[in-house]
Amino acid sequence: MPPSSSESRAPGAAFLLTQLGTQAARRFAERIEPLGITPPHAGILRLVAMIPDCSQQKLATRLGILPSRMVVLIDEMAGQGLLDRRRSATDRRNYEIVLTDKGAETLANMQRAAAAHDTDFLTPLTPEEQQTLKSLCEKLAAHHGLAQGVHPGYKHL
Amino acid sequence: MPPSSSESRAPGAAFLLTQLGTQAARRFAERIEPLGITPPHAGILRLVAMIPDCSQQKLATRLGILPSRMVVLIDEMAGQGLLDRRRSATDRRNYEIVLTDKGAETLANMQRAAAAHDTDFLTPLTPEEQQTLKSLCEKLAAHHGLAQGVHPGYKHL
DNA sequence: TTCAAATCATTCTATATATGAATGATTCAT
DNA sequence: ATGAATCATTCATATATAGAATGATTTGAA
Numbered sequence: 001m002p003p004s005s006s007e008s009r010a011p012g013a014a015f016l017l018t019q020l021g022t023q024a025a026r027r028f029a030e031r032i033e034p035l036g037i038t039p040p041h042a043g044i045l046r047l048v049a050m051i052p053d054c055s056q057q058k059l060a061t062r063l064g065i066l067p068s069r070m071v072v073l074i075d076e077m078a079g080q081g082l083l084d085r086r087r088s089a090t091d092r093r094n095y096e097i098v099l100t101d102k103g104a105e106t107l108a109n110m111q112r113a114a115a116a117h118d119t120d121f122l123t124p125l126t127p128e129e130q131q132t133l134k135s136l137c138e139k140l141a142a143h144h145g146l147a148q149g150v151h152p153g154y155k156h157l
Numbered sequence: 158m159p160p161s162s163s164e165s166r167a168p169g170a171a172f173l174l175t176q177l178g179t180q181a182a183r184r185f186a187e188r189i190e191p192l193g194i195t196p197p198h199a200g201i202l203r204l205v206a207m208i209p210d211c212s213q214q215k216l217a218t219r220l221g222i223l224p225s226r227m228v229v230l231i232d233e234m235a236g237q238g239l240l241d242r243r244r245s246a247t248d249r250r251n252y253e254i255v256l257t258d259k260g261a262e263t264l265a266n267m268q269r270a271a272a273a274h275d276t277d278f279l280t281p282l283t284p285e286e287q288q289t290l291k292s293l294c295e296k297l298a299a300h301h302g303l304a305q306g307v308h309p310g311y312k313h314l
Numbered sequence: 315t316t317c318a319a320a321t322c323a324t325t326c327t328a329t330a331t332a333t334g335a336a337t338g339a340t341t342c343a344t
Numbered sequence: 345a346t347g348a349a350t351c352a353t354t355c356a357t358a359t360a361t362a363g364a365a366t367g368a369t370t371t372g373a374a
Contacts, residue, residue, distance in 0.1 A: 012275035013287060014181045016294035019303050021178010024171045057322060066362065071324060093322045093369045118169035124300035129293055130170060136282060136290045137173035143281035146176045214351060223333070228353060242352095250340045250351045320371070325364105332359075342349070 024121055031113040035106055036080060040065065040073055045099075045107045048083060053096035055088070082106055181278055188270040192263055193237060197222065197230055202256075202264045205240060210253035212245075239263055 011019075029039050037045070043063050048054060060070040074097065077083050082103035085095040099107070122130045168176075186196050194202070200220050205211055217227040231254065234240050239260035242252040256264065279287045 012271065013291040013294060014185070014275040014278040015271070016291065016298055017174065017278075018178045018182045018185065020294055020297055020301070021175045021181070023301055023303060024178070025175045028171070028175065055322075067323070068325080068363080069361065072360095091322085091370070095323075114169065114172070118171040121171040121174075121301075122297075124297055125293060129296075132289060133293045133297075134170040134173065136286055136293075137170060137177060139286075140177055140279070140281055140290075141173055144177070144180055144278075146180060212351075224352070225334085225354080226332075229331095248341070248351085252352075316374085318371100318373085321369080323366105323368090325366070327364080328362085330359100330361080333357080335355080335357100337352100337354075339352090340350080342347100344346090344348105 024117075027121065028114065028117050031117050032110055035109055035113070037077075037082075037106065037110065041077055041082075042110050044073060044077065045082070045103065045110060048097050048099055049104070049107055053086075053088075053098060055094040056097065057094065059097065077103070181274075184278065185271065185274050188274050189267055192266055192270070194234075194239075194263065194267065198234055198239075199267055201230060201234065202239070202260065202267060205254050205256055206261070206264055210243075210245075210255060212251040213254065214251065216254065234260070 025039065028042075032039070032042055040063070044059060047059055047062060051058065056070045056074060057067060059065070059074075060067045065073070074083070074085065078085060080102075081100055083100055084098050086098055088094050088096050122133070125133065182196065185199075189196070189199055197220070201216060204216055204219060208215065213227050213231060214224060216222070216231075217224045220227075222230070231240070231242070235242060237259075238257055240257055241255050243255055245251050245253050279290070282290065
C-alpha cells in the first residue's frame with residue numbers, strides 16, 4: 001500500500017508534468033511578448049512558414065482553433081504586417097496566407113527566443129539528464145499522439 | 158551549429174514539456190468531470206483537506222486565484238454540498254471552509270482518479286523510466302520554485 | 315445546364331473567465 | 345474611540361472562446 005502517513009501527498013509524475021508544462025508555456029509567452037505576439041500567433045507563424053500559401057481553414061484544423069477565432073488572429077497579424085491575405089487564383093473562396101518580410105524576421109526572432117527558453121528552462125539539469133528527459137518526453141509524446149511541433153493548448157480545455 | 162537542413166524543426170524539451178503538460182491537464186480534467194468538479198475545484202478540495210478551517214482568502218492566495226473568483230468557486234462547491242461556510246468564532250470577518258462528508262468522499266474519488274490518471278499517462282514507459290522521469294521533473298520543479306501540489310495553471314497566463 | 319449541397323471566410327451571439335474597483339461588516343492598533 | 349486594515353462580496357468591464365448563422369463561391373449530380 002502507498003505511504004500516506006498523514007496528509008503529505010507526493011505528487012505523481014503526471015501532475016509534475018502539468019506543473020512544468022504550464023510553467024514552461026507561461027515563460028515562453030513572456031519571451032515572445034516583446035515581439036508583439038502571443039503563443040497562438042507563434043503557432044500560426046511556424047505553420048505558415050512550413051506550409052506556404054495555406055488557407056485559414058487548414059491552419060485552423062491543424063492548430064485546433066475554430067475558424068471564427070482564426071479570423072481574429074489573422075486580422076491581428078495582418079494588422080502588424082506579419083502576413084498578407086491573398087485571394088487564391090484557383091479557388092476564390094479561400095485565401096492564401098503568405099509571410100511578409102517582417103513576418104519572416106519575427107519568425108526568426110521567435111525561434112531564437114524558443115531556443116533560449118529551452119536552454120534556460122533545462123539549465124538545472126546536466127546535459128546527460130537533459131538528453132534523458134528529452135528522450136522520455138519524446139516517447140511519451142509519440143504514444144499520446146501529439147502532433148509534431150503543435151501543442152494542444154490552443155483549443156477548448 | 159544545429160542541424161536545420163530544411164524546415165524540419167525538432168522541438169526542444171521545453172516545448173515537449175508544454176505539450177505533455179497541457180495534454181495531461183486536459184485528461185485529468187476529463188477524469189474528474191464525472192465527479193462534477195473542474196480542476197480549480199480539485200485544487201480547493203485538496204487544500205481544504207490539508208488546511209482545515211481555512212479562510213477563502215488563504216485559499217485564494219495559495220492557489221493564485223482572485224478572491225472575487227474564489228467566491229464563485231466556493232458558491233458552486235457549497236451548492237453541490239461539498240463544503241460549508243462556517244463563520245469563524247474568533248474573527249467573524251472570515252469564514253472557515255469545512256469539508257462535508259460528501260466533500261471528503263469526492264476528494265477520495267478525485268485522488269483515485271488522479272492515481273489512475275498517473276498510471277495511464279505514464280504507461281508507455283517502463284517502471285525504471287517512470288522513476289527517472291519523475292526524479293528529473295522533481296529536480297526541475299524544485300529549481301523553478303513550484304509549490305508542492307499546487308500547479309500554476311489557475312491564474313492569468 | 316441547372317440546381318442542391320458543400321466549403322471558406324466572416325459575423326453575430328452567448329457564455330465563461332480575468333481583472334480591478336468599490337462596498338459593508340468586522341477587527342486591530344494606537 | 346477613532347482611523348487603518350482585513351475579509352467576503354458585488355459590480356462593472358474586458359477578453360477569450362464556443363457555436364450558430366450568413367454570404368460568396370465552388371462542386372457534383374441530375
